[in-house]
Amino acid sequence: MRLETTDALNRLRDESQRLIEVRAQARIEPWEQQMGSIPEDSGAEKAESIPECSGVEKTESIPGGVGVEDTESVPQNAGEKNKEEVEDQDKDKDKDKDREEPAPEGAGGAAPEERAKREMTVLVCGGTGCQASDSEEIIARMRKELAARQMQDRVRVVKTGCFGFCEKGPIMEIHPDDVFYIEVSPDDVPAIVEEHLIQGRYLERLLYVNPVNGERLERNLPFYHRQLRIALRHCGLIAPEDVKEYIALGGYQALAKALFQMKPSEVIAEIRASGLRGRGGGGFSTGLKWELMSRAEGGQRYIICNADEGDPGAFMDRSILEGDPNSVLEGMALAGYAVGATHGFIYIRAEYPLAVHRLQTAIRQATGYGLLGERILGSDFCFGIEIKYGAGAFVCGEETALIHSIEGGRGEPSVKPPYPAQEGLWGKPTCVNNVETLANVPIIIERGADWYAEIGTEKSKGTKVFALAGKVNNVGLVEVPMGTTLREIIFDIGGGVKKGKRFKAAQTGGPSGGCIPAQCLDTPIDYESLLGIGSMMGSGGLIVLDEDDCMVNVAKFYLEFTVDESCGRCTACRVGTKRLHEILSRITEGKGELEDLDRLTELGGIIKDASLCGLGQSAPNPVLSTLKYFRDEYVAHIVERHCPAGVCEALARYTITEKCIGCTVCAKNCPVSCIAGSPKKQHVIDQERCIRCGTCQAKCPVDAIVRK
Amino acid sequence: MSQSEPGQMTQQAEIPDGGVNRQFALLDEFVASLPYKKENLIAILHRAQEIFGSLPEEVQMHIAYLLDIPAAKVYGVVSFYSFFTMKARGRHVVNVCTGTACFVRGAAKIQLEVEKQLGIKTGETTEDGLFTLESLRCVGACGLAPVLVIDGKVYGKVEVGQVKEILGEYREK
Structure with a gap:
């Protein structure tokens, strides 16, 4: 069924409400609820001084940073709608109270016959992480159990995308009770059906235990408290394989708004005003990129979605594609409309089969509804999307290399200028945007630039998704306003370092980034501040290292990676990284000398200066930043022939x-x-x-x- | 458009009546179905590796012939991307994730143990052709680190002691 007008889209949205009705009562506007829940003091805390962390311009850049507490920050045009929502939320709160009285029996207050009639929805995480822990089997068992009891009509089982709380997967959430179960196993399913779905009694043992006070929580986990989920707004809430759920939540409304109420130049102006910057690492203004594109000469032009998430330890792009593929497709279509492109490509890693599958499904469904393809929603705008596969080359995350790979060649970067916006894919103007960037686009168009620009710091607007991993209690995906400190992310959201060990460093930006020591934990994170402390935003990998990690060995690990992944085109990168790696190996084997430290610094500087692309220019960062903050560890390896962390075999x-x-x-x-x-x-x-x-x-x- | 889907690429596609000719026919069919050819070299190589299990010289030559491009260009692409291999893989492909999250949670020990159990180094195939050991950078299941992937199935929070048992499941298959 093709949707020929905006009205048709609206009708489909209204018809589809029944799909999400049950969930709607609890979580329909998750980001607004969360915006309300950010503590007021968080901004003030940050304004404190940053002890001895060189190179940071303190905190002037975060006025009002995360202080987007109340609903005032929502733009006027959404005001009325918003009031209703607030009322709805209040109603929900009352409901919550009613429900919670006879805890833990959430819905226990209802009469048994009422309980037996309730429409319910069971959300099960179908992200890569949870699928690896048998979430597919949980879904299958659930459906079987429900069918055996003839409950399949009143209980919907929905396979969603990633909830973000990967540490405790598989995750299950039951609505309308809004109960969050963790570490569910297929064997728990009969009990969940019997106890919760039939009797209305929550399963205590599957609830999250707040490590602070030992309390079992049904909802409002501390992990989500300081988060503000905009790019991840639908992840873990909707079924990614059903475009109707996306439409029911207002999906493709931004595209309709742009097509019928805005000129392409207005779309660009809106994105520019929002302050959105590239989330892939560089942080270039998205609006400016589009503007440059729109000015380029030549008819045919292309939009490319960069889904080649090569940073090992970062998985936010994958989760967005798996959990909410349509938001990326809509973002691409909007980009296409803005810059005058009719064709888009998604360049995705072959290591992400599930994301590929969800994307294919989403493209098929969206095209079927006329939301992609010819004459979208009856307008004159045409936009088709094709998937292109990577084949395991980190350098292909670099835009010129990526373009060469799509053209079917070796993924080697080329000199800029000419920039892709002038001369890109097949010589035509091309705009390359990252997955997370594109996922932000529809909501900005829908709610307006002012709304978005309220969030974040002066120069870095909006939110950033981090893949929190390593030695941290709550591994998972975390989305916070720009300007949030590392301490908040690692300790408040991440629950601190595993096994009570001492925090040593946080690594951001993957092989291009650096290691941030404890004294910089209070740095508000944005593009500039991270560069200032010798690291970079990168795509948002955030790896926590503890006292048992040897920083020299960590630097060596990253260099090993860049040696492998250097495409070999520039000598400085090809040979230089190899030499850096050799020196580091020597040091970890106890054969280093103090002069090696100067050699590392000097060579690192040369590689940065003499490499063509971002890979080489940033490859020495892990070495240089560890040298800067953990020089004593290098010295211990060389002078005392001792690895303080006990990691390096030869020096233990x-x-x-x-x-x-x-x-x-x-x-x-x-x-x-x-x-x-x-x-x-x-x-x-x-x-x-x-x-x-x-x-x-x-x-x-x-x-x-x-x-x- | 029917493009090859990666993911099952580590296993050979089901070929009902077997035979090399049939394999080449499958590849020809795929190439013929593409709206444009040369630009789809990488997709074609993905599909070819799915069909043949690897990309030996004769397959590369054949693709060069089909697309009317120099064989050197095909080889240049095959050798550039780590996903493509010219050596035949074993029946089961074992991958130890060596992404950062797994690295800090002890992936190196897991890798050593797998090497010990299989008696091969990373990148090699066992003599009986049962296992090929490779390493990959991040499957994105960092919450489960360290991670071991066998034929696409992800084993999370792997401990050194479990490696033997996990591999054992595949020895019997």
């Missing part, structure tokens, strides 16, 4: 702790007989003679030997 020290029972097993097994001590007394290792083979540690029956 084995010591026997007081746990030793004096069983003599270690001494008997030591191949160089360097362990001394009498029976039943604590033994000692002679560090001079120890060859660090680790035999003693392996043989010790009481784990009394540690490597540090």
Whole structure:
């Protein structure tokens, strides 16, 4: 069925309401609810000084940063609608109260016969992470159990995209109760059906336990408190494989608005005014990019969505594509309308089969409804989207390399200028935008630039999605307003460092970024501040490192990556990264000398200056930033021949702790007989003679030997 | 448009009546279905690897012939992208994720253990042709780090002690 007019789109939206009705009561406008929940003091906290963190321009750049508390920040034109929503929310709150009285029996207040009639929706996360933990099986079991009880008509099971709280997956959310279950296994399904769906009793054991007070929470998890989900607005809320759910929540309304009420130049002006910047890492103004494109000569032009998320440890683009593919398609169509392109490509990694599948489905459905393709919504605008696959090359995230890859060649970058906006794909003007950037576009057009520009810092507007991973309690996807501090992200949202260990550094920006030490935790994050402290936003990977991580080894890890991924075109990058890696290897093997540190700095500078593309220009960052903040660790490796974190095999020290029972097993097994001590007394290792083979540690029956 | 879908690429496509000619016929059919050819070289290589399991010289030559481009160009592309391989893979492809999240949560130990269990280094195939061991950078399941992927199935929060058992499942298959 093709939608020939905006009215037809509106009718479909209204008809589709029934799909999301049950969820709507709890979470229909998630970002507004969340905007209301950001504590007022968060801005003030940040304005404190940043201790000894060189190169940062303090916090002037975040006036009003996250202070977008109340509904005033919503633009006037949405005012009326908003009032209703607020009332609705209030109603919901009352409902919540009613429900919660006889806790934990959420819906227990309702009479049994009423309970048996309730329409319910069960959302199950179908992201890559949760699917790896059997969420597909959970869905299948759920459907089977429901069918066996003839409940399939009143309980809808919906496979959604990523909820973001990957640490605790698989995630399940039940509506209208708005109950959030974590770590659900297929074997829990019968109990969920029996207890919750039939009896209305929540399953205590599947609720999240607040680590602060041990309280079990049905909703409002601290993980989501400081988040503001705009790019992720539909992830974990709608079924990504049903465009009608997206339409029911106002999807493609922005496109309709642009097509019938705005000139292309007005769309560009709106995006420019919003302050949206490229989320792929560079941070170039999206509106300006579009403007340059619209001025380019030549008829045919292209939009490319860069979904080649190569930064290892970043998975926000994948999650958006898996959880809300239509928002990206709509963003692309809007970009196409703005710059006068009729054709778009999505360049996606072959490692993301699920995202590819969801995209194909979304393109098929959207085209079927006439929301893509010829004469969209009956207008004169035509826009088609084609998927192109990457084949495992990190450098293809660079726009000129990406273009060459789409053309079917080797993904080597080329000199800019000419910029793609002048001469891109097949020599035509081309606009390359990142997935997250595009996902922000429809909501900006829908709500207006002013609304968006209220969020964030002076120069970096809006929100940024971070993939929080590594040694942090709550691994997952986190979307926060620009200007939020690392401390808030890692400790308030992320729940702090795993196993109570000491925080050492946060790595942002992947192989192009740097390591940020503890003294910079209070830096408000935006494009400029991260550059100021020797790192970069990158695509938003955020890896937490603790006391057990060796910073030299981390730098070596990233260099190994760039050595692998350097396309080989520029000598500085091809040979330079290899030399950097060799020096780092030498240091971790205990063969370094102090002069090596100067060599690293000098060579790093040369590679930055002499490389053509972003890969080479940023490749030395992991080395330079660790050298800057963790020089003492390098020195310990070289001078003391000691790896303080105990990671580097050749420099590790084995010591026997007081746990030793004096069983003599270690001494008997030591191949160089360097362990001394009498029976039943604590033994000692002679560090001079120890060859660090680790035999003693392996043989010790009481784990009394540690490597540090 | 019918394009090859990556994902199952590590396994050979089901070929009912077998035979090399049939494989080439499948490839020809795919190429013929494309609206434009040369620009689709990467998609064609994806499909070819799906059909043949790898991209040996004769397959590359054939593609060069079909698209009327130099074989050197095809080879240049094949050798550039890590996804393409010229060596035949084993029946099961084992991948240890070496992305950053997995790295800081001990992927190196898992990789060593897999190498020990299979008796091969990363990038090699066991003599019986059962396993090929590769490493990949991030499947995006960082919440489950460290991650092991076998034939597309993701094993999360893997411990060294589990590796033998996991591989064992595939030895029997």
